[in-house]
Amino acid sequence: MTNDELFREAVKASERAYSKYSGFSVGAALLTDDEKLYTGCNIENSSYSLTNCAERTAVFKAVSDGCTKFRAIAVAGSGSGDFSKPCFPCGACLQVLSEFCGDEFTVVLSDGAYKLSDFLPMRFSEESMK
Ligand SMILES: [Zn+2]
Known part of the structure; x- marks a missing residue:
């Protein structure tokens, strides 16, 4: 799946947003x-x-389904309805x-592809607790 195809799936998933407030x-x-797709x-x-964000909804769906290895x-x-402005993931x-x-x-955002380390170069992790 290309980045553009993945982004289109994200736009499609936004149609199910419960964002009444x-x-x-x-x-x-x-x-x-392994190329499975989870949306949120x-x-x-x-x-x-x-409130729960779309990203965490997707991750929690995948993990609860037994998937913990992700590519993008x-x-x-x-x-x-205009998705041209990048929507950056929140810190959580x-x-x-x-x-x-x-x-x-x-x-993948509307303006291109980034790496997780671009947003979170240092982070709390399992290693932090050792
Ligand atoms: Zn978030």
Whole structure:
């Protein structure tokens, strides 16, 4: 699957966003090492702090399905239907991704592909606790 195809899957996933409070819909498409696709959307809550991001929704779906090895994630977000502006993952999602993904893991946004290490060059990890 190409980065463009993965990004289109993220846009499609954003259509299922439960974003009644912000009106900002986000979709994520997570590609596993064995080419399975898991999508996620943001899921808001009237108690705002319980809102879950699209990226973490996709990761949690995959992990609960037994998949923990990932190649790339695409993220698309918009409040207007225009997905041309990059929607950067938040810190919480980057930390969750870093639990399963190394520095070279690809993050696809509307303006191109990045590496996880571009966003989170240093991070808390299993190694931090030793
Ligand atoms: Zn997030």
